[in-house]
Amino acid sequence: MSDDHPQDDEVRLALPLEILNQVLLLASFDTKAILSLSLVCRTVHSWLIPVLYHSISFTKSRQLSKFLSGHDIPNDPLESRFSLIQNLYIGHTPHTAGNLLYGSSSWPLTIVSRILWLSTSLKRLTILNLDQNKWRLFEHVIPASLEHLTLGPVHGPFHPQDLTRRPRLKTFTSAATYMRDDEVRDVVCFPSMRVFRRMMPPLTMISFYAVNQVKCVEEARTLESLQIMLTGFSTPQKNDRKILDDFLLEVTKDPRVVVIERREEYVSVVWGEFEECRVNFIVRQII
Numbered sequence: 001m002s003d004d005h006p007q008d009d010e011v012r013l014a015l016p017l018e019i020l021n022q023v024l025l026l027a028s029f030d031t032k033a034i035l036s037l038s039l040v041c042r043t044v045h046s047w048l049i050p051v052l053y054h055s056i057s058f059t060k061s062r063q064l065s066k067f068l069s070g071h072d073i074p075n076d077p078l079e080s081r082f083s084l085i086q087n088l089y090i091g092h093t094p095h096t097a098g099n100l101l102y103g104s105s106s107w108p109l110t111i112v113s114r115i116l117w118l119s120t121s122l123k124r125l126t127i128l129n130l131d132q133n134k135w136r137l138f139e140h141v142i143p144a145s146l147e148h149l150t151l152g153p154v155h156g157p158f159h160p161q162d163l164t165r166r167p168r169l170k171t172f173t174s175a176a177t178y179m180r181d182d183e184v185r186d187v188v189c190f191p192s193m194r195v196f197r198r199m200m201p202p203l204t205m206i207s208f209y210a211v212n213q214v215k216c217v218e219e220a221r222t223l224e225s226l227q228i229m230l231t232g233f234s235t236p237q238k239n240d241r242k243i244l245d246d247f248l249l250e251v252t253k254d255p256r257v258v259v260i261e262r263r264e265e266y267v268s269v270v271w272g273e274f275e276e277c278r279v280n281f282i283v284r285q286i287i
Contacts, residue, residue, distance in 0.1 A: 049081070051281070051282055051285065053081050053084035053085055054084060054086050054087060055086070055281065056087070057088075057089035057090070058091075058098075059098025060099050061111075065108055068114055068115055072114060082118035083119075086122060086124065087123065088116075088119065088122055089126045089271070091126065091130075093267065101129055102129040102130075104129075107134065112138070116142060117141040117143075119143055120144075122145055123145060123147050124147070125146055126151075127151055128151075128152060128267065128270070130151070133156060135151070135157070135158065136157075139162050139163055139164060140164040144166055146167035147170045148170060149171070150173040150175065150270050150273075151174060152175025152266065153177055155177050157180070158174070160172065168191075170193065171197065172187055173198075173199065174196075174197070174199070175198075175200075175266045176199065176200055176206070177198075179210075179213070184196075184213045184214075188217050189220050194225070195224060196223065196226045197226075200228070201231065202232070202233050202241065202244070203230075211228060211247055214254075217254050228248075229260045230259065230261050230262065232262075
């Protein structure tokens with residue numbers, strides 16, 4: 001071989017760091033792959049840590065306990081990672097039941113409180129199957145940074161002004177829950193609230209009761225939309241939908257009040273939104 005051509009073992013091919021970064025971010029769409037990728041080297045680890053911590057979900061009590069014990073270490077770099085969490089999901093998913101069941105003693109309430117207290121950059125929070133009498137235990141730890149909150153089913157009394165750290169909530173989603181008139185009024189009239197969603201099965205007492213409460217939206221000055229979302233909706237229920245629409249027109253003609261149909265059950269809807277938020281964050285890093 002001529003001296004003009006280097007030997008094969010002398011040839012070193014390397015992607016520019018910027019391209020390698022993009023490739024790894026694209027690979028991180030796979031939640032199972034991201035943990036393995038983060039172990040490749042320190043540089044890759046530093047790139048993927050914000051993605052790894054941006055969106056976190058828990059379906060079991062031991063996951064919550066293990067996460068807190070591994071991160072709540074004073075003066076340790078791991079403690080600072082709580083500030084990376086922006087999208088948090090606690091409860092069952094469409095694919096995993098876990099053991100955080102409604103009324104279950106498996107809920108580690110003190111541990112959840114501590115995680116919420118330390119997650120000072122949290123933007124989105126979903127808590128499913130929390131006993132209606134336990135929500136009040138979390139009111140003082142909800143971060144001031146929170147903008148989007150989803151609770152249900154039967155989440156118990158909710159008044160945004162009772163959140164001690166005064167988050168400026170933009171959206172509140174209540175799933176499969178009867179709410180009192182004063183709760184609905186407090187939500188729609190909360191100064192920072194833009195969207196109030198109530199998810200429920202179609203043509204049930206809870207859906208008619210929810211429609212009967214929407215007149216208070218006329219008192220709301222900053223609310224943009226009050227959505228009654230019928231989940232698990234199927235084509236044969238179209239006539240039932242018309243009955244609900246007619247009833248809505250009798251209560252209010254405010255255009256901000258809308259009825260929306262979704263074929264998925266509410267758990268699939270809120271889990272899909274959690275995943276969408278995670279994916280959107282990765283896309284923003286790539287762009």
